[in-house]
Amino acid sequence: MTDLAGRVRTLTARVRWGRPTGADVTAGMVTGLFSIPEGMAYASIAGFNPVAGLYAGVVPPILGSLAAPTVLMVTTLTSAIALTGQSVIADAGLDPHAGGTVAALTVLVGAVMLLMGALRLGVVLSFVSNAVMTGFSTGIALQIITGVLGDATGYKPPGHNKLLQLWNWLTGIGHWQLAPTLVAVATIVVWALARTVRRLEPVALLVAMVLTGVAVAVLGTDVELVRGIARIPASLPSLSLPDWGAMPHLVGGAFSVALVALAQAAGVAPSMPNPDGSRSSVNGDFAAQGLANLGGGLFQALPAGGSLSRTGVAAGAGARTRWAGVISGVFLALVVLVAGGLAERIPMPVIGGLILVVGGELIWGKRADIALVWRTSRLSTAAMVVTFAATTQLPLQQAIVIGAVLSLLLYCVQAARQSELVALERDPEGRWATTGAPPPAVLPPGRVTVLTYEGTNLFAELPRLETQLPRVDGARRAVLVLVMRTAPDVPSSAMLKLVRRYAAGLHAQGGRLVLAGVQPPLAALLERTGIATQLGDGAVIPAQPALLAPLDRAVDEALAWIAAGGR
Structure with a gap:
């Protein structure tokens, strides 16, 4: 109390009182x-x-x-x-x-x-x-x-x-x-x-x-x-x-x-x-x-x-x-x-x-706010109109609930739209940069493919992410390095399930999934759920102060794994 x-x-x-004016x-x-x-x-x-x-x-x-x-x-x-x-x-x-x-x-x-x-x-x-x-x-x-x-x-x-x-x-x-x-x-x-x-x-x-x-x-x-x-x-x-x-x-x-x-x-x-x-x-x-x-x-x-x-x-x-x-x-x-x-x-x-x-x-x-929402997107406009209608036609407490639900739906839809997998490649000077191209449709065999995850880890975004992941058929000795630095400490269980399923499919084709830049709580969770064991030794590379150091390590180890014949 x-x-x-x-x-x-x-x-x-924290308020400032000031002085009254005429x-x-x-x-x-x-x-x-x-x-x-x-x-x-x-x-x-x-x-x-x-x-x-x-x-x-x-x-x-x-x-x-x-x-x-x-x-x-x-x-x-x-x-x-x-x-x-x-x-x-x-x-x-x-x-x-x-x-x-x-x-x-x-x-x-x-x-x-x-x-x-x-x-x-x-x-x-x-x-x-x-x-x-x-x-x-x-x-x-x-x-x-x-x-x-x-x-x-x-x-x-x-x-x-x-x-x-x-x-x-x-x-x-x-x-x-x-x-x-x-x-x-x-x-x-x-x-x-x-x-x-x-x-x-x-x-x-x-x-x-x-x-x-x-x-x-x-x-x-x-x-x-x-x-x-x-x-x-x-x-x-x-x-x-x-x-x-x-x-x-x-x-x-x-x-x-x-x-x-x-x-x-x-x-x-x-x-x-x-x-x-x-x-x-x-x-x-x-x-x-x-x-x-x-x-x-x-x-x-x-x-x-x-x-x-x-x-x-x-x-x-x-x-x-x-x-x-x-x-x-x-x-x-x-x-x-x-x-x-x-x-x-x-x-x-x-x-x-x-x-x-x-x-x-x-x-x-x-009027300026209304015009801004109107020009932003059809979804935002629909949310504004529905909330306005609810406020003018229903008891206010019901309109508040409807507005809260609409806000949640807007957040989920926008989060799902913003999430994506971005392809990375090294330039001639050894620096990592986005390619500007979408992820490959199929993992090329015998090569290392690097993708970075950008999103909020909302469960609603996972169907979109799954369609962006390269197919694994014929991915012999292929390695997918997935940079997880922006992933939350404790992701949704649906995300973990997706990682487990994709890793199993890739392993069945003779390939490997490596997670780089993993935050300590997420690394502990991967160990606790058995996913780290499923991925194999060295497949979970923790985050480091140097932003791309885990990625360099992951790629170097993946190349060594490919050179060793996938063993």
Whole structure:
């Protein structure tokens, strides 16, 4: 436990805090205001107390932003986290409005995230291909857009997936309500005009929110306000202890919520690189989100994770350091404490219009990545499209599993394609060089053939390698020297089986297989499995510091063996 705590401290101590800028203050204020309608709406949709969604924008962003290596990442409630949490609590048969139950779930989610960060399980995400991550991030951005279509136009389109909802919304323009649509359009227009003024560009989101909100109030436009979701209490979140009795029923579900949250957060760093040039750390982000949930769970917050939409709002408002996220939590707390009544008057179409802008910018920012994947290969393109479709049509936890499986398949296929046997020959000066020609189809009798293995030793590549090995029929006194320096210490059993089978076939024809540049663990494994004995004395030549010294020795001994008549 002490070692685990030490790892957590190490992960969260590497961040650089820097100093807040004026743009960070503005961005924090904008993000804090966005957290009011968004957080309350997500919680309400998922059947939780809307105030718990509101409080998810107070403590979690402060703790998460202070500790996260991804500077601009804002840790708060998202719709996917809220809906996954709803499913977990419903399956456990617990009350989603019970403060102790919510606290238990949030704390457990935080503990899972901390554990995953401390165990450095973020390395798993490095195996997720760029094609899959591009499809996933673009799908999340589309989810952000479809989530506010009802707020922006007063028409929430039907459909069992996001693409169908978007289509129904576009084709169902006759169902759009005039007042909210005009307010949303006016908000986008004000935002666009503000961006044309150089000094206002960093605060365009705030200018659009304030001016359009004031205009709605002055004109008395009949649109939905934040107060339509729930009243904002004029008090800060108080200490809320977890219901320890509920925890055993929520442990398994906490892993699901944590997985969804961390997967969403994984799309933040590629979309929002650190402005200071520092490197992000997936494990550090895991730990930071864990701390955010441990703290938030004790103060009435629903589970939280890195939010692409809220981070996009902060970046769009000019955030430059992690202090934007910290200020967003502090500012939201001040608004709740002293201006909750005014916050209740924020028009939902204003928020909807601005979220449409943020979501559109996120998708637009992915156009270069999409084009790159599209031009790379058909397989990568297919993986991107399938992941995008899964993200927009299936529950997020299922889409994550599909993306992981696709990444694994891409890795296997690419590894198998890259593996090969390369022919080597000595030049007139005695140096080894590749011939540029494929391996011979048949081993020439009475000669030494040198091939070097280049690959990852993945079992999927072996059928390809076996077709590249020269045939052994008629290979009297032929020697194949196979350079194994790049082979892993412990190869797959399928590789060992291939070596055994090929050596037996070559020996039956009066030839010999020699393995050169073998690493010590592999040499010990060959001895233990009896393959070294099968190959014969001197047929396993260990690696040496001089890269090609084992190859020279292998060839010299093979020539001597041929000269001795194959004895």
